[in-house]
């Protein structure tokens with residue numbers, strides 16, 4: 001195994017423009033810091049004036065005087081360091097954010113946003129050190145255990161074959177479009193096996209790793225087949241193919257791929273239906289005629305029930321992408337409505353189920369709705385037995401089912417005590433986005449509220465801390481409680497951006513093909529090994545390189561064994577290695593007593609001090625006003641609720657009772673565990689219960705927010721807008737309007 005330092009070296013990407021390239025001689029944060037210090041010292045030496053030298057000698061003397069204090073500080077820091085008593089030596093080029101900005105910049109020239117004001121307030125507070133109240137981050141934490149990494153033989157899947165699309169019997173315009181528009185010439189393994197099978201008219205269950213080209217493996221034969229239909233397909237034929245996907249973004253992405261493929265075949269019309277869009281305009285499009293219909297299940301069911309112009313009499317293809325997810329989310333009921341509706345009238349149909357992971361539920365579905373299917377399992381044998389055998393839980397994979405992850409994916413785990421999680425994540429982001437270039441990071445978080453909270457915290461605090469630096473980190477967010485226009489906008493923005501951070505729930509875990517993502521961070525662990533595979537699958541796609549980092553607390557390390565049971569192996573990244581990136585950041589300078597020292601112990605102590613300063617920035621921001629505290633509490637509460645929803649077979653790893661509420665609170669920038677908030681959501685205080693009930697009633701009315709979950713419903717709630725038709729709000733509004741009209745009438749009469 002690599003040492004912690006080596007691991008971090010490996011993970012710092014180069015400043016070169018391409019995400020594919022890596023430094024030949026990578027340096028870790030500590031090495032970079034030592035180098036930076038040396039350079040600074042040399043600069044100072046060459047440019048120092050007598051008075052500066054005097055200042056420097058003063059500093060030396062001060063350091064000698066504080067030798068005894070240094071010993072003390074070798075223990076933990078209970079409060080953030082106070083500034084040195086006398087003025088510091090040569091002023092740094094950048095103003096330290098520990099000092100209020102107003103002192104150096106005329107107030108009138110600054111256009112302040114609310115957040116900036118908050119930050120300034122908190123910094124001002126900080127300079128009045130007496131008001132700081134940050135308890136020690138590094139005291140009273142559970143020990144980080146030595147990780148047991150079971151021996152795992154990872155399953156490998158070759159991505160590309162030597163065969164070309166032009167070797168297949170496809171329409172030449174389709175081959176040309178693949179090459180010119182999609183930049184695709186060689187077949188991937190899954191395409192090589194799937195395309196001929198589908199062209200021959202067979203049903204299929206397709207399983208291959210994430211980012212291996214499954215979309216084209218069904219889209220190419222579909223287009224080939226439909227363009228050859230005689231007489232030519234026309235809009236009035238209605239849907240000839242129905243493609244069901246679990247999320248709106250995936251629906252949009254699939255639709256866009258089809259649009260490109262259909263460029264030479266303009267008479268075949270693709271269309272997308274998804275929650276959040278206007279039902280009226282969708283109805284109009286359906287009336288005009290859509291030949292290839294891409295939809296989320298809930299929305300399609302809504303149209304089946306309410307739109308007269310939807311007719312399935314001509315459907316000859318049914319494709320269920322991310323089939324296990326569709327069943328997993330409890331879409332079964334919707335699916336049976338769709339299948340019944342298709343079966344009622346349609347001609348004989350070709351059916352395809354696809355995913356990178358399969359569950360027993362999919363096997364059952366395949367039994368019911370596929371006709372003598374060919375089973376394509378790229379990394380295993382192509383026989384039906386390769387689909388998971390029966391388990392007690394139809395939604396889960398068999399306990400020992402092996403999963404394949406991309407070969408060029410480097411997977412890491414960091415064990416972090418709860419209290420330090422927030423600064424560890426922030427330090428990681430700073431390292432990847434501030435001190436390295438062209439990193440595109442996706443961070444998975446367990447609830448919409450926590451995504452919102454962290455987004456506003458990082459946008460305010462980290463962005464303000466790096467205000468002096470050249471490159472600014474862009475933070476985006478994506479979750480199921482956002483309005484559809486905003487979701488689509490974020491999806492597009494992150495797709496085309498060269499760098500930045502996307503904070504999201506599992507709504508982004510499946511199928512999304514976001515180019516050049518370099519890091520996947522699982523800040524809250526996934527609920528299953530399969531979800532782990534899909535989350536990390538957002539990087540290292542189609543043979544590219546990529547990295548992933550899983551956050552676990554010391555109590556959760558048994559999840560590594562659970563992953564190993566599915567042939568997934570991780571390397572450890574040390575917590576201190578991640579935190580040491582703060583040494584590059586003068587925004588978090590501690591007492592500065594260790595600057596002249598390069599011993600490991602001194603460096604570690606300085607790193608801890610800096611982490612404490614950063615935590616103080618977060619806590620000050622959170623405690624600026626009651627509203628911020630409230631949103632932190634809400635985020636904590638939703639995190640706790642989500643924590644209660646791990647499936648039974650993982651409860652021994654993720655149990656709410658093993659969480660320390662005060663420590664968890666700290667990871668949301670709260671100084672103390674909120675009063676009356678019980679770790680187990682079911683054991684809330686009376687006041688809290690009242691609040692919860694109020695919220696639940698409110699949520700029921702608005703169709704959003706938090707609900708009480710049973711384990712299976714966690715994901716459902718996270719991508720609730722996909723699960724529902726997305727029209728609940730409209731219906732609720734209409735009902736309210738109707739009620740108001742009746743009341744008005746009553747009042748008038």
Ligand SMILES: Nc1ncnc2c1ncn2[C@@H]1O[C@H](COP(=O)(O)OP(=O)(O)OP(=O)(O)O)[C@@H](O)[C@H]1O
Pocket residue numbers: 182183184185186187188191208209210211212213214215216355356510511512513537541542
């Ligand atoms: N033969 C090919 N050559 C080069 N690139 C390809 C080829 N086939 C697909 N791609 C590209 O690979 C990327 C991933 O494809 P796709 O999204 O279909 O993967 P997937 O297997 O469905 O992944 P997931 O399981 O995550 O949904 C896309 O950008 C696609 O354009």
